[in-house]
Each structure stands twice: as structure tokens, then as C-alpha cells.
Amino acid sequence: MDYPYKKEFSQNLVEWFHREKRDLPWRRTSDPYKIWVSEVMLQQTRVDTVIPYYNRFIDKYPTIETLAYAPQEELLKMWEGLGYYSRARNLQSGVKEVVEKYDGTVPDNRHDISKLKGVGPYTAGAILSIAYNKPEHAVDGNVMRVLSRVLNITDDIALPKTRKIFEIAVEELIDENDPGSFNQGIMDLGAMICTPTSPKCLLCPVREFCTAYNEGDPASLPVKSKKTKTKSEKYKVFIARNSNGQFLLEKRSEEGLLANMWQFPMILIEKEHEPNKKFEQTYHLQISHTIDEEFLTFKHVFSHLTWFMDCILVEVNQEKLLPTHTQFFTLEQLEQYPMPVPMLKILNVLK
């Protein structure tokens, strides 16, 4: 690497971090388990969103053992609204392995920690550097943005192989005496100063060592090829109330989108079939009458998919036994079960 400011960059960065770092709940602990929880929550998720979830989560599961033995339904409820729910299931799987195989002590080396479910190259490096003070790289989108500018790296960060370039760069730049502050310093810099659009270069502690600032155009980096294929699905959602005032809910498949989360039954509108009939057949019910044909209409955007939802409120009679993973609940019971945000939107209107 022909970057001439290795030492100065790292020193300024770490000094800035110690001066300006945000006071975050997971920065008040050195417990590797808690650092782990925070890092998993922070994957693809902003700090401000994570803070209340982290606090509730650690309150509920203060030790690695308490999380290892938690019921999955309860765990998903704690994660409700955070998204990427496989993170929660993988985290518990990894935590279980640590309890059973390592006597509850999170491994302190990349080889072992990387075998844990949900711990990829980034999270491994983050835990090792922050909790164990190991000089390990932790390259995420933030680090790639900052370093692409500092080193004027123009490779496409959407390509998996590009991450390797940044890992090598971090290995060269990292402060061996304080690797945790170095890695977190880049993250805070990326969050507070070296932002995706309109970077605040005039406030940047490493401006004078930034290649793009001095010779190029920071705002045009990093280079990232965007993929825009997103599809749409239209659903008729049935808010079905029985004569006891209970509502029908179903548990989604244990695989795929929103795995194991609960929802109001919904029928995919493909051609122009009879969704009401399909609903009655699928759930072994009879619609006695419609209470509100236009109860609620909205759309919900996922990263790769948009749901268009037409919700109808109906009164139903139970014909025979309900299908598995399907159950009537009172409004009070229903709130104990983990539901994705689009269903919470419906629930809020219903209440």
C-alpha cells in the first residue's frame, strides 16, 4: 500500500474517537456476550433503532445462559420490529453452542468464533477487537465507505471479492494498541462525519490524510453497483372475528420470509379468483357476514419486495378443526405473539 499516512491516520482517528465517541449502552460493558448481541442487532440497522431493543433485550437476557434457554417465541417477540428475524434465531443458535461447547465463554479467536451461527467476518472482527482487544479487521459498509475515500479505492463494493481489499487495508492501518477504538472509530466517523451523502469533511479529524478529499471527490465514493429488482405482491388480508370476539392468526412457515412470525391470514391475489372462497376453504371457516369491506388498505415495502394489502374485517363461523399453525386469540392474547410490522400496522388500527 502506497498510502503515506498510516501512522498519522490511525492516531488521529483513535484520538478523535476517545474525544467524540457516542455514549452507547454496549459501550458501557466489556462482556463479549453483550457486545455480540449489539453487533448482531446493528447489522443493517441504525444505532437509534437498536438502542431500545438492546436495553430491553439485555434486561430480559442478562447472561448468555438466559438467552440460550429462552423460548423462541419469546425471543422473536423481543426482536419484533427489528427485521431480519433470522438474526435472532442464528444468535440463539450461536449462543447455545458457546454454552454447550465452550462452557459459556465466547471464543477469543477468529477460527472458533467464525464457526458460530450468525457470526460472519464482520461480527467476528467486531467482537474480537472490541471485547478482546485483538487486532482484527471488522469490515462493514461503513468501513468500506470511509476507507474508499481515505485511500481512494474505486473498486465496486457490491462485489464480494472487494471486501478482501478493505480487510487487507485495515490490517495495515489498525492501531495494534487499541484495535477496538480503531474499528469503532471508523464506524463513528462513518456515522457522524463520513456519511453516505454530503460528508462533513470540514469537521473530519483525518481530512488532511484523506486521498479523496485532497485529490478527488469524497461524495462520489464508494463505487457501488445497485441492483434494483424488486417485485410486488397483492394480498387480501382477512381480519376474521368469531362469535367469542376472538381473531384468527396463523404462524408462518419456519423457513423463508418472516419465518415463524404470526400474521392475520392473507390470500395472494394472482388472477381474479374468489379470495373469500379461497379463504374459507383454506381455514375451514364460513364468512357469516362482512363487517367492513374496506377496513384498511396500505402497502409495505421490504428491501426486495412490496406488499399491497387490502384488509377486510369479517365475522366467521368455525366449520371444523382449524388447520395446524392456525388459532383464534383474544386481542389481549394476540399481543403476546411475534408479528411483523405490516401486521402490527393492522393491529394498531384494530385496537
Added chain:
DNA sequence: AACACGGGGGT
């Protein structure tokens, strides 16, 4: 290497 997998914030 491509894709699936949530959700919220910024402009």
C-alpha cells in the same frame, strides 16, 4: 457470485 432476508431514515 447471486440471491434472500426487514425496516427505518435521509433528501
Added chain:
DNA sequence: ACCCCAGTGTT
């Protein structure tokens, strides 16, 4: 409306 993501697992 359209942009941005503090990644990992599966295929």
C-alpha cells in the same frame, strides 16, 4: 419517489 444502508446464510 428514491436514495442509503453497522451482514450472513444458502444455493
